[in-house]
Amino acid sequence: MLSETDVLQAVRQHIAERGEAPKMGQPTSGEITWHSLLEGTIVRCIETRTENKQLHRGRIDLSDRPRYDRLEQYPLAPPKNPAAALTLELVQRGSVNEDPCPCGNGKVACSRCQGRGDLSCASTTTCSDCRGIDACLRCDGTGHRTHKAPEEARQVAEERVTCKKCGAFEAACSTCRGRGHVTCSTCRGRGVRECPDCDGEGTEPHKRCGGTGLTVAWTEGIISRQPRTEEIKWPESGLPYVARQHARQDGDWRKTSLTHKDSVPDGLEAEFKALLKPRLKPRDGEIARKADLQYLPLARVVVPEHRHRVYYVYPGQSKLRVFILPSSQRTWQIAGAVLAVLAVLYLLSRLLS
Incomplete structure (x- = not known):
């Protein structure tokens, strides 16, 4: 177990190994703050059970699905x-009901054509070129010449043809020949067209049964199991990232792997056990769990003789490891000095420009 005496001795040894003892002196005491690092993952299997009414159009084979009485x-x-992950589909025993549809054969009269198979259609449509407005320059599509022959007719003779209504030469639209309308391309002038919804059959599939003539209803139970992974990192804040990284790489972490069947081992450090227990409490719907966690005690040390330093001490593979960071005061001093140098360089550049 890491003690304050061990921590201070590790700091003294580190100073001696760096050759700083003659210059800086060896600390006799220190302000020690303890941090308990806990990291790892907890994977929980969460189960939910739900029931739903199902309706299938046509026949369906449910024989391979497990049966249940109470989900x-x-x-x-x-x-x-x-x-x-797992999703299991079940069928409530005695709930399957295969029911012939009232439609009989899965067909009903087409709702659009009311079972006729065709729809009314205009036998002609307005000419797309003249739009029925200037079908003929002499009769306006009436067959009675009401206008004089236009002077510009000679200039547009290639665009105009003889009118079928009044016989005027080079006066009619070349598409409709003076009629103002053309034969409908859909019904080809018959006045009726095939119903597009039923393709002229007059019937369409019954929506309730999907055209099969029967439905199958049952109560479905679903058991769903989904994993939820929780990343553990304690403490979440209050410890410099660099110090934590050094501890993660070089520390002698105490590791444990536990399932939902396992209790917390008695041999773990008291602090490790105290951190583990609240995080291993079952969640709602939890039926299984696997936790892979590691623990490392870490001490933050400030000694009166070296106020500009902060020592971090933690167990290593063979001995206690010590990592040094500048104190917050020293960090601000360094930052201030850097800013002062930058300000001087900026002023010099302005004077020389």
């Missing part, structure tokens, strides 16, 4: 791997 009582062993 909450259906036995299912906890997973060996909490990280594995």
Whole structure:
């Protein structure tokens, strides 16, 4: 167990190894703050059970699905791997009902054509070129010449043809030939067209049964198991990132792996156990758990003789490791000095420019 005496001795030895003892002196006491580092992951398997009414259009084979009486009582062993997801579909015993549809054969009269198979259609449509406005320059599509022959007719003779209504030469639209309308391309002038919804059959699939003529209804139970991973990093703040990284790389971490069946080992340090227990409490719906966690005690040390330094001490593989960071006061002093140098350089550059 790491003690304050061990921590101060490690700081003294570190100073001696750096050759700083003659110049800086060896500390006789120090202000020690303890940090307990806990890191790792906890994977929990969360189970939910739900029931739903299902309706299938047509026949369906449900023989391969497990049966149950009461979903909450259906036995299912906890997973060996909490990280594995599972969705199990079940059928309530006695709930399957195959019902012939009232439509008989899955067909009903088409709602658009009311079972006729065709729709009314205008036999002609307005000419797309003249839009029925200037179908003929002499009769306006009426067959009675009401206008004099236009002077510009000679200039546009290649665009105009003889009118079928009044016979005027080079006066009619070349597309409709003076009629103002053309035969409908859809019905080809018949006045009716095939219903596009039923392709002229007059019937369409019954929506309730999907055209199958029957439906199958049942009560479905679903058991869903989903993993939830919790990343553990304690403390979340209050410790410099660099110090934590050094401890992560060089520290002699105490590790443990626990499942939902395991209790916290008695051999763990008291602080390690205190950090573990609240994080291993079961969550709602939890049926399995696997925790891989590691623990490292770390001491923050400030000694009166070296106020500009902060020592971080933690167990290493063979001995206590010591890592040094400047104190917050020294950090501000360094930052101020850097800013002062930058200000001087800026003023010099302005004077020389």
